Amino acid sequence: MTSPNTDLARWLERSGMSNKELARRIKAAAQTWGQPHIQPDATAVRRWLGGLQPRQPVPDIIADVISASVGYRVTTYDLGFAEGGTADRSLLYNADFAITVEAVADLGRADVDRRTFLAAAPFAAVAAIGPSRDWLLNTLDQHPDPGPRVRLEDVTAVKNMFGEFQKMDIFQGGGSGRLILAEYMNQHVYPLLRRTHADDVRRALCEAAAEQTYLLGWMAYDNGEHGTAQRYLIQSLRLAEESRNAALGAHVLAGMADQATLLGSPTEGRRLAQAGRAGLGKHTSPACLADLWALEARALAKLDDKTQAAHAVVQSEAAYGRVRQEEEQEWAAFIDPAYLHGEHANTFRDLGDADTAEQHARLSIDHARQQRRARRGAMSQAALAVSHLQRRDLEAAHAAGLRTLKLSQRVKSSRCIEAVQDLQRRMEPFGAHRLVADFNEQARELVAAA
Template identity: 50%
Template structure:
């Protein structure tokens, strides 16, 4: 038999609820979310006296009821009830106050660091529509208002941006699995306490913007590490913080990340919608790098859909926009949108369209630029495209040689995307498993990455 839940009993008394009143409010909150519950005082009696734990999401409704009356946040874990499934749902929610958004990010981070089940939460396609719509409507509404220049140079914000630059560099050079835990710890121990203080409006908006950048980067690291459901939740919360900050370019950048993820997971229609929402919410001269990225991600989605002419037009727009980029004028988060990145993404478009000559031209330039920068992840992705081009031309030996280059580069970074790229090449080369060069490629993949053919 479970022990009585004395903590819950005490919270109910502090909140001034009767057992019947708490049960009634739980039913009302459930009804507001389309769930029909019929709890009464006897159910609360079982929760308190017998220590029974109702299934999620009921603990969340209990916590929300208590929070309303107490005027402070109460989590199910505060009174010994589970919150794993509801955290997964809360991570997909777009709304509430920026502080609630920051707390959701921290709760995701705690679960992430402790390897709780929320890290296995699924990617939810239906969750993409509302955030992109709400962000776009809010951004278009703000475009019609006059805002004074934003105060910059605050010490705390400058420190957060320096930390962002450091962690983004680690992600670009070493992969998303390398430092995510450390960034989560920084967000939890330093950033959220700052957000809880009172600030002047200009400082507050700047803090929201810097926090959104960090939340986006955590999500991007999770994406690169193959934790797609978790990544989606971080990115949705980052989008809400970006909206609270008033930064249209940053919000568009988060939508670009969601578009990239949707396309990778085989949802090009949604990827196209997200990229276009980002474009529509971004004024042309706010960030040429971000706009070029959105154009090329639109091209990626169109290429995946097989729309060759529309993809070609989007590529042309991406190239012409990128030619206007002055990197010194771009925000720190846009610095990775450089020639090796853009050329690599264009190469992927031509891979999906089976245009080998164009594929090779762009992928070679991307791979060489990545080599000069020491960017193994980008180099691995571009060499993999070149290998696919060789397979399309039936040059199996050359494809296998490039595949070994991909393996060598993938072994130097902590990136599940790179591992998946090697897996994809293994799958594509399976019909040629008797070719000695392919056997060498598979042996190398097994030796360095533990990937059997």
């Protein structure tokens, strides 16, 4: 016997709607969702109040309807339904902006509440292909359109917060501060997207929201929560399209390309990087272009295409040579010699070119040290250690490995932990050598804590 759904009853009372009115609004919303077959009546609402769980996507539609009525986000979780389709819904690149707003708001709430279904959400390599295609086609076909009548001051406040959260990620790692950012977005940013705006304010707000939603995805990525990260990135891409900022959308695709390659889908990673380059067009950001070429090189190295990977590195360096920092957007601040040389070091590491990998790793390490960037320094020290192992120089690899450990202890980043674990695997051929045993002993506490 089912128990009455008191949560739904409470929210329905707060909305001021009758059973009949809720059913009517669900029918109308279902049309927007492309689900015209959903035709509930007052009797169906009575059954839900009695404890019957409707099938998806009805709970999500009910959540949207009640959210619109009360003026802020209410989720299926709040309404007493099962977790709903938040994890799957946020993989979709929806043409309807209102549905995008609700999808990303649901995702943020689930993230802050640490819902188990979101933590278990898998990364789906092919899920990125549709969004990248839609973004590219819509970006190339964009033209100004008139908009209806939030203030620019509100948007400026949001953009000012971005720099602070980006610094937190760069210097402390993605595992530090993400939930604070998610709560800030839930309370202050996503609600603004539901309000009316002048057209210039709307675009500026979508741009600010896209930047910070991307940062949420990147922080989740750096913390090893790849299913969550992918969902934030897809919704960020949709918000970037709405902002008409092609460079920002290309930047989001760079993050998606990086993730796809890291998780064993370099072919998809390359395609995403190429889509980003194609979408930049006349809006080219040299820094973003340098990043996209660097990430394409990473994918090509995984595909063992030495010639094309080396060519992509050359293109990345040429693009970065055209960068004028004062002309770049704030989110591009991390694309600098410390980052790019680190990525190139990993490319040549994967190609087995130990000498070139070492050259780039050392350049990255020097820049990261000057900037006090522990995460980047740790990953480049790991690349340096691998270059030594490829030349069978265990003593030099051990020294670089210990520096990797020391820097990794200063940040909360799963990528640093993975770099340490990679070094442990690469040292296995050296057997029970005392330096291997020493590195494993010193790494044990860091890896166990993760």
